Amino acid sequence: MSTPTLIGVAAFRGRYTARLIQFGEDPQVLVPLLRRIWTDTFSRDTGAMAAALLAHDWWSLAVNPKPRRWDQQRPVPGLGHPADNDTIRRGALREDVGGALEWLYLLHLDQRRLVVYEATVHGRWLRHSAHHLDPADELFITEPADDGGGPEMTVCTVCGAVDEIDHVEVPSMAGYGYDTATSCTRCGSSVATDPMFGDHVTRKPWPPHNPTTGDATGSAR
Template sequence: MSTPTLIGVAEFGARYTARLIQFGESPEVLVPLLRRIWTDTFRRDTDAMAAALLARDWWSLAINPRHRRWDPQPPVTGLGYPAVTEDDTIRQGSLRETLGGSLEWLYLLHLDQRLVVVYEATVHGRWLRHSAHHLDPFEDLFVTAPALDEGGAEMTVCTVCGAVDEIDHVEVPSIAGYGHDTATSCTRCGSSVATDPVFGGHVTRKPWPPHTPTTGSTR
C-alpha cells in the first residue's frame, strides 16, 4: 500500500517547495535513509541533495536502487526510483494549507541547519509537526538509550553532559498563529532545543564541564 509523501525544502513564511514520493515511509524508516543518502551519495552537501530531490517526483527512495524491467525510467544511483507523472510540476505549498487527497507525510529540509522537520497530515486536513531530526545524528542534543535493567523504561540522555532523564519540556501555542513553540532543556547543564512552526529547531549547547573562574595568585 502506498504512503504518499512530500519531500522538499522549507522556505520563509511557513512555505515550502516539494516533490511527491508515491511510496514514502514513516520517520522511523525514512529519516535514517535520508541520513545515509546525505552522507554516502552527497558527501554531506545539503544543497546538492535538495536540488536532486526537487528535480523530479519519486516512486520511492533507495540508497542502492537496482534496475527493474518494469520501471519506465532507470533508477537514480544513490537516490531512488523516479516516477512518471502526468503533471511533473514542482509543488509550492504552505504549512497552513488545507490538505486534499491522500498525503500522509511532509519532510522539509532546513538547509542552513542541516535539519529535517517532519509533519504529518491530520484527520482535519492540516499539517502537524511530528518531529525534527539532524542529518548528522551526532548533532542531536537528546538521544534515547535502552534501559539499564531489563523491562525498565528507556532513558533520555543529554549528549553534552550525559545527564539521564533530567529534562524539562515546555510547549505553548505559537506566536506564529498556528502550531506550538517548544523548549526542551537539560536541567543539569542548561543545553536546550527550541522549535517553532516557522523556523524549525535551534540547538544551544552549553560548555561542559562548566568553566571555573580563575583567581589571581597571591604572593
C-alpha cells in the same frame, strides 16, 4: 501498502516546495536513509540533495536502487526510483493537507536540518520531529532502554542525563505552528524552536567549571 509522503524544501513563513514519494516511510526508517543519502551520495551538500529530490516525483528512495523490469524510468544512482508523473507541489503548513498524504519531510538548507510533519485526522500538518542531518549536531537523542524491554530513553548528548528533560510548547507568535523549548534539567542545555526561524541550540559547559579561588561557593576568603 503505500505510504504517500511529501519531501521538499522549507521556505519563508511556513511555505514549502515538495515532491511526492509514493512508497514513503515513517521517520524511524526515512530519517536514517536520508542521512545516508546526504553523506554517501551528496557528500553533505544539502543544496545538491534538495535539487535532486525536487527533480522528480518518486516511487521510493534508496541508496543503491536496482533496475526493475516494470519501471519506465531508470533508477537514479544513490537516490531512488523516479516516478512517471511529474508534478511539483507548493503549499503552506497552515493549509489543509489535501489528498491521501501521511508525512511531510522538509529540508532547511541553511541549518542542515530535516523537520517532519504528520498528517492529522483533521487534514492538517502537525509537527512530529526535527532532525539534524549530521547526528552529532543533535542535542537530545533517543536510545533503546538498557534492559531492552522498557520504553526508549531520551539522552542529553552534553551531560548524558537520561529522561531528565523539561519540554514546553505554546502556540507560536508567528501565527502558525508552535514555539517549543526543550531543556536538560541537569546541565541546562536547551533547544528552542519556532516555525519561522527553526532551532536555536544552547550547549552548556559540562562538567561545570569549578571555582578557581575561594571556597566551594566561589566566594573569596
